[in-house]
Amino acid sequence: MWADWLERDSGGHWKPHQSVLQRSFRTREDTLLHAERFISRGDFPMSGGSATPVTLLRNRRDALLAAFREAEGDGVTLIREVIFPVGEYALSLKVTRERLADPIRATFGSAANPLRSLAGQPVKLTVLIEHPYDVLERASGHLDLGDRAAQVGAHTQEFAPGTPVTGVPYRHATVSVPRGLLKKPLLYRYEVVEPGPEDTQAPTGP
Incomplete structure (x- = not known):
């Protein structure tokens, strides 16, 4: 809608x-x-x-x-x-009516990691605990992705190669970090920031 x-x-x-x-x-x-x-x-x-x-x-x-x-x-x-x-x-x-792309599940070190498609893009990062979704931290900026780390603005987080990642390429990806038995995982949710109208206008001369 x-x-x-x-x-x-x-x-x-x-x-x-x-x-x-x-x-x-x-x-x-x-x-x-x-x-x-x-x-x-x-x-x-x-x-x-x-x-x-x-x-x-x-x-x-x-x-x-x-x-x-x-x-x-x-x-x-x-x-x-x-x-x-x-x-x-x-x-x-x-x-x-639009068909929504099916999410991809992979590991951080996999070539199929959907977070790879967001590298170099402006994203917003939300760090939270799964249910009741307690937000711990937010950041925004271009995503710099390494073999074992992801950086957004001043926020850098290292991930083990086997850490699970779920997402839709070029739209969003969530890295799920286990916190031990009987604890909900820590989620690092990366979402592409769509440009606003002022960002898509062609520059004008003086």
């Missing part, structure tokens, strides 16, 4: 302005149900100094919900899509 603010370009066509929400659900029915609940709340934040309302009045929420229910996709990957004008902007709500 995707929700985005749009704005018009110089040619009068809608173009992406700011992302509001991106969520994934297991089934089509769950996705549509959560999309309708999201619309019914009527809160669509926009950061910055824009005067665009972020909370729609009830009649506008009802109109958006009706338009979403009547919307159609392409019958393949696009289930529903609606563009709903709000002042000088518009809300884009889209539900798609």
